[in-house]
Amino acid sequence: MKLGNIYQSTFRAADIIEPLLAQLVDQTGESAAVYVREGQERLCLFRHDSHQSIRHSARVGDLMPLELGAPGRVILAFTGKTGTVYDEIRQKGFYATFGERDPQVASLAVPIFRDGTNLFGSLALTGPPARFTEEAINRNLENLQMAARRLSAAMGGEPG
Numbered sequence: 001m002k003l004g005n006i007y008q009s010t011f012r013a014a015d016i017i018e019p020l021l022a023q024l025v026d027q028t029g030e031s032a033a034v035y036v037r038e039g040q041e042r043l044c045l046f047r048h049d050s051h052q053s054i055r056h057s058a059r060v061g062d063l064m065p066l067e068l069g070a071p072g073r074v075i076l077a078f079t080g081k082t083g084t085v086y087d088e089i090r091q092k093g094f095y096a097t098f099g100e101r102d103p104q105v106a107s108l109a110v111p112i113f114r115d116g117t118n119l120f121g122s123l124a125l126t127g128p129p130a131r132f133t134e135e136a137i138n139r140n141l142e143n144l145q146m147a148a149r150r151l152s153a154a155m156g157g158e159p160g
Helices: 002-010 013-028 070-077 084-092 134-154
Strands: 031-038 041-048 063-065 095-098 106-114 118-127
Touching: 013 031, 013 041, 013 134, 031 070, 041 070, 041 118, 063 070, 070 084, 070 095, 070 106, 070 118, 084 095, 106 134, 118 134
Parallel strands: none
Antiparallel strands: 031 041, 031 118, 041 063, 095 106, 106 118
């Protein structure tokens, strides 16, 4: 218990998240970000942009709708929102959108947990819809899920 308290007092999320996002960008070629709930919106907490010339760009601190885009919908699903789409997200463990919030942006997101099964937020890849083919989603989903498991474990989370 004492070691756990020492770890929690010295844990800096940025030390884990920022290198993890950079690795995701290198693996997938898409922009990567962590979003958390801020009232009735989602907040971009950490971000690493793709190196490709055509990419989705957002900034840390940007607020976006919860009900538009994969990152927000994942947050809603894993905080108890009801409805068919949210039931599907909980069952599959991820969600992808194509132009839902912005017609030029596709997104793929998974949940991040902390302190057991408490939702921390969502980990997402974003980019132009033309690059989010079914094959690319399947390939990138594995990297995204692995990164989410590592991040969740670092924060004491246990994905459901």
